[in-house]
Amino acid sequence: MANIGMGLSPSTRTGARSMYTDRVSLSYITGNPSLGDEKPAFFSIKAFVSLIRPEQAMWYCACKTCNNKVIETLGSGYWCEGCQKNDGECNLRHIMVSKISHTRGEAWVSAFNEEAEKIIGCSAEELDKLK
Numbered sequence: 695m696a697n698i699g700m701g702l703s704p705s706t707r708t709g710a711r712s713m714y715t716d717r718v719s720l721s722y723i724t725g726n727p728s729l730g731d732e733k734p735a736f737f738s739i740k741a742f743v744s745l746i747r748p749e750q751a752m753w754y755c756a757c758k759t760c761n762n763k764v765i766e767t768l769g770s771g772y773w774c775e776g777c778q779k780n781d782g783e784c785n786l787r788h789i790m791v792s793k794i795s796h797t798r799g800e801a802w803v804s805a806f807n808e809e810a811e812k813i814i815g816c817s818a819e820e821l822d823k824l825k
């Protein structure tokens with residue numbers, strides 16, 4: 695199974711721990727809303743994508759410098775609040791909400807640009823052209 699989020703979690707990158715060390719079911723994660731309150735919690739999940747909402751906006755206009763969401767300004771391009779500047783162009787980046795399922799639970803997850811691109815199989819720019 696290809697690891698979509700490879701490189702996101704420091705513990706999986708070093709390979710120091712076995713993938714079975716802290717094995718839990720998906721329902722354990724979704725049933726503990728306080729997980730990650732004190733420090734970030736990372737999980738690798740083996741599941742399948744069971745639903746991608748067709749009505750969602752699957753990409754957003756991002757600043758070409760910092761990748762934050764930009765606001766389209768009338769006739770003059772895109773404003774980035776983070777960089778405090780206007781640009782004539784923006785990059786389209788995926789933000790995809792989907793339901794993932796496995797035998798012991800299901801969850802709604804967000805996949806951002808690089809991971810969503812691996813799942814969908816094309817860039818947000820290409821998907822925008824298809825639409």
Ligand SMILES: [Zn+2]
Nearest residue numbers: 757760774777
């Ligand atoms: Zn910016």
